[in-house]
Amino acid sequence: MRFIHTSDWQLGKPFGRVPEEARTVLKEARLDVIDRLAAAARANGAPLVLVAGDVFDSPEPGDRVYRQALNRMKAQADVRFLLLPGNHDPLRADGLWSRLAADTPANVSALTEARPLELGAADGEQAVLLPAPLSHKRSVADPTHWFDTAETPPGALRIGLAHGSVQTFGGDADPNLVAVDRARRAGLAYLALGDWHGRIRIDERTYYSGTPEPDDFGREVTGVALLVDMSGSAPPQVMELPIGRHHWLEEGWSLSGADDLDARIAGLAPGVARQDLVCRLRLSGLVTLAERVAVRRRLEDELAHEMRWLDLIADDLVTRPTDTDLSEIDTQGELHAAAVRLRAMMGGGGAEGRLAAQALERLYVEQMRAQRAGEA
Structure with a gap:
């Protein structure tokens, strides 16, 4: 039987x-x-x-x-x-x-x-x-x-x-x-x-x-x-x-910079076709503002489109904005002053600190986008 x-x-x-x-x-x-x-x-x-x-x-x-x-x-x-x-x-x-x-x-x-x-x-x-x-x-x-x-x-x-x-x-x-x-x-x-x-x-x-x-x-x-x-x-x-087609995977990556990504991505779910992969990816580590933006861009604009679905959780990828990061945001103008204030607010931690970090990242991304548009 x-x-x-x-x-x-x-x-x-x-x-x-x-x-x-x-x-x-x-x-x-x-x-x-x-x-x-x-x-x-x-x-x-x-x-x-x-x-x-x-x-x-x-x-x-x-x-x-x-x-x-x-x-x-x-x-x-x-x-x-x-x-x-x-x-x-x-x-x-x-x-x-x-x-x-x-x-x-x-x-x-x-x-x-x-x-x-x-x-x-x-x-x-x-x-x-x-x-x-x-x-x-x-x-x-x-x-x-x-x-x-x-x-x-x-x-x-x-x-x-x-x-x-x-x-x-x-x-x-x-x-x-x-x-x-x-x-x-x-x-x-x-x-x-x-x-x-x-x-x-x-x-x-x-x-x-x-x-x-x-x-x-x-x-x-x-x-x-x-x-x-x-x-x-x-x-x-x-x-x-x-029998199944899709592979559901949870990963946690601790990063020290954008350079860590190549090896991590290359080793992700060997043997599984990217279009059949559903991945929950938790990021952690301490990176500069520029590195955080580069990491998210690589994952959200490239890797996510190769997979069936990428559930990216980056709350624990902590930003440590440098003077170089802030200099990219309007060297001496009002936007630069706002960026400096946001960095100071981040140091206080808590809900306000998290909101300040999100605002600073958004400010940085928009400034980089505007610069690229101007250069074009």
């Missing part, structure tokens, strides 16, 4: 902080996951794809996302997709899942009932799926509790499919909490979980697949699906399949 375990597609995720041009591509990449999963299923002889919840990012994903998802799955007629409601797209009366149940093509099933589903036989072994659809975004009940007493044919491989956490995070009522030993309690050959966006092995029969298209910083392992191969009573063989 061989299948692909995936979860947390979250189709239609808005990526609200991301600039519009990059946002559009990131949203489309989540739909492209369907095609990539189908290709992986075909290549690995695993024509069954189990989606452990959060197929959509919300119960109302919009007509375009809804239709794109269904049409893309329908186009992969030789691959079977089994979809489970999660906490982002819970099962509601006359809602998304009722519509899905009516619209799904022959190779797609909406798992809206907590009851055993026979998956057929492979190599003489029968398999039964135990799905645990969520009907609410937050519930104090374990959605998998019924697995323990579910009746299945003797000798059949029991596969659980659920969406929730196996760990409490200290809340008064952690939602959708799944018993960490559910696979053992219910005699499952494999428990396919969704909710956590990073791929995690809980035990030899319990896994989170993580989201197949990375969607945030700080995840452990994302951008994969799991190829699960089961035979008899032996623990399943589980292998990661690369």
